Amino acid sequence: MAFDADLVGRKYAPQTYEVGREKVREFADAIGDPNPAYRDVFAAQALGHRDLVAPPTFAVVVTRGPQIAVISDPELGLDFSRVVHGDQKFVFVRPIVAGDILNTTASISTARSMAGNDILTIRSDIEDSSGDLVASVFATLVARGEA
Amino acid sequence: MIWSLQSSRHLWLVGKRDSDVTVMVLSAEDVEVGSELTPQTFTVKRLDLVKYAGASGDFNVIHWNERAATEVGLPDVIAHGMFTMAEAARVVTDWCGDPGAIVEYSTRFTKPVPVPNDDAGATLEVSGSVIEVLDDKRVKVELIATCDGNKVLGMARAVVQLG
Numbered sequence: 665m666a667f668d669a670d671l672v673g674r675k676y677a678p679q680t681y682e683v684g685r686e687k688v689r690e691f692a693d694a695i696g697d698p699n700p701a702y703r704d705v706f707a708a709q710a711l712g713h714r715d716l717v718a719p720p721t722f723a724v725v726v727t728r729g730p731q732i733a734v735i736s737d738p739e740l741g742l743d744f745s746r747v748v749h750g751d752q753k754f755v756f757v758r759p760i761v762a763g764d765i766l767n768t769t770a771s772i773s774t775a776r777s778m779a780g781n782d783i784l785t786i787r788s789d790i791e792d793s794s795g796d797l798v799a800s801v802f803a804t805l806v807a808r809g810e811a
Numbered sequence: 812m813i814w815s816l817q818s819s820r821h822l823w824l825v826g827k828r829d830s831d832v833t834v835m836v837l838s839a840e841d842v843e844v845g846s847e848l849t850p851q852t853f854t855v856k857r858l859d860l861v862k863y864a865g866a867s868g869d870f871n872v873i874h875w876n877e878r879a880a881t882e883v884g885l886p887d888v889i890a891h892g893m894f895t896m897a898e899a900a901r902v903v904t905d906w907c908g909d910p911g912a913i914v915e916y917s918t919r920f921t922k923p924v925p926v927p928n929d930d931a932g933a934t935l936e937v938s939g940s941v942i943e944v945l946d947d948k949r950v951k952v953e954l955i956a957t958c959d960g961n962k963v964l965g966m967a968r969a970v971v972q973l974g
Binding site: 687690691693694695696697699701702711712713717719720721724725728745748749750751752753754755756758759761802 | 836853859862863865866867868869883892893894896897898900901904905908909910911913914915916917918919920
């Protein structure tokens with residue numbers, strides 16, 4: 665099915681995510697990265713960070729809930745069994761660090777149909793508890809057309 | 812524990828209860844267009860995907876269930892695209908010394924990384940080079956990630972804030 669053009673710009677309710685030290689360590693373990701800035705508060709502070717730094721792609725943990733809210737929107741009619749991850753982009757104002765309380769607002773950045781595929785780009789703006797932008801994350805999902 | 816990186820000029824030493832942590836951050840003066848990042852090889856096994864699924868919350872069955880993966884036409888269980896992207900980022904963060912120095916990072920997922928159910932797993936090779944020197948001590952890096960000779964990431968680029 666083709667997307668409705670008026671879906672573009674649709675915003676979803678913000679979701680809160682609290683970044684815990686142990687979650688940062690668990691994620692670093694899962695990607696097999698021994699970098700001490702992900703594990704050792706002293707090492708992170710030596711680099712000028714307030715607390716443990718989250719690996720750059722940790723932002724997907726933060727944006728996961730908000731993205732699910734978008735793809736579950738019945739008006740999109742997305743068949744999740746046909747969805748593949750097309751591309752991903754992170755733009756950081758500052759790194760995510762442990763202790764951050766983040767509010768993420770997802771919106772539909774693009775929704776188009778091309779060569780029988782439905783292509784959806786979800787933008788997630790991550791703000792800290794002061795309302796300052798931390799990062800914008802763009803995920804493009806492609807729902808393959810039924811051949 | 813000593814954490815050090817090559818071709819770095821800035822160094823902090825921080826006392827820790829049982830050891831010292833050495834952190835070095837790459838300076839913009841050490842970098843020009845064409846500078847190469849140290850290539851790395853990553854082994855990806857089924858266990859890595861299970862761990863990544865748990866840590867990321869992405870439990871899509873194609874990343875751990877062979878039956879489900881082959882039913883949708885995939886050759887085997889495939890790695891999460893975001894896992895591959897995370898591994899590739901290590902080439903950048905190990906090079907620049909501060910994971911917080913990544914200002915932008917983007918990629919397309921061009922080919923899947925099939926992960927066989929054996930002891931060898933898949934082998935991911937990642938290299939990178941500086942393709943542009945930007946203002947404010949920032950550089951743009953291009954990453955090349957291959958598995959079995961196939962390019963698995965397309966247009967993989969990072970903007971890095973150097974010291």
